[in-house]
Amino acid sequence: MTLDDVDRQIIQVLSQDGRASYGSIGAKVNLSAPAVKRRVDRLRERGVITGFTVRVDPAARGWTTEAYVELFCNRRTSGDEILRRTERYPEVVAAFTVTGDADALLHVFASDMRHFERVLSEISAEPFVARTRSVLVLSPLLRRDYLGM
Incomplete structure (x- = not known):
């Protein structure tokens, strides 16, 4: 369109x-x-506008620690399985299959480092996960909630 x-x-x-x-x-x-x-x-x-929603600041929930976690999965792990297993964690706000070395990328919020460490440990223990690599966000510089039209 x-x-x-x-x-x-x-x-x-x-x-x-x-x-x-x-x-x-x-x-x-x-x-x-x-x-x-x-x-x-x-x-x-026409599907250009797909819905209306509320945006909630994660800090309002007390989640001030933000990270991206790369998942390196065991062989033959489907995107559906990654989704099914990771959607159980409320701290995971987005999950993507990606190109590159990792199989998936998770966007994670937590209340503090201890909380993040617990969530990361639980995700790492999932049977399909071979290993993880994390990047903590120090300061978000830019967030766009819409595509510039």
Whole structure:
């Protein structure tokens, strides 16, 4: 689907505030509220906008330690198995199969180093994991919640 500049502006406004009214979006993109609604409905129907959600700061839960964990798996471990095993850990907020030496990459939050160490130890003990390599985040420099349109 080809997006025009107005569609991109609407997506940007919704990315910053998913609860913005059609009227307030229209004021920013120079359209009426009904016109904005029609465009949002069309973007949803075509799968460009896949949903609306709430973003919660992990620190609000007390999770101030952030890390990325590379998983090196035993032979013949599928992405489905990695997903099934890692989704049980609430500290794992994202999991990806990746290229390179590792088989998967986990994005992990924990309350402190002791908590992170416990979670890492539990993940490392999963039967499909041969070894792990971790990188702790010192300071997040940039986070984007939407693709620049």
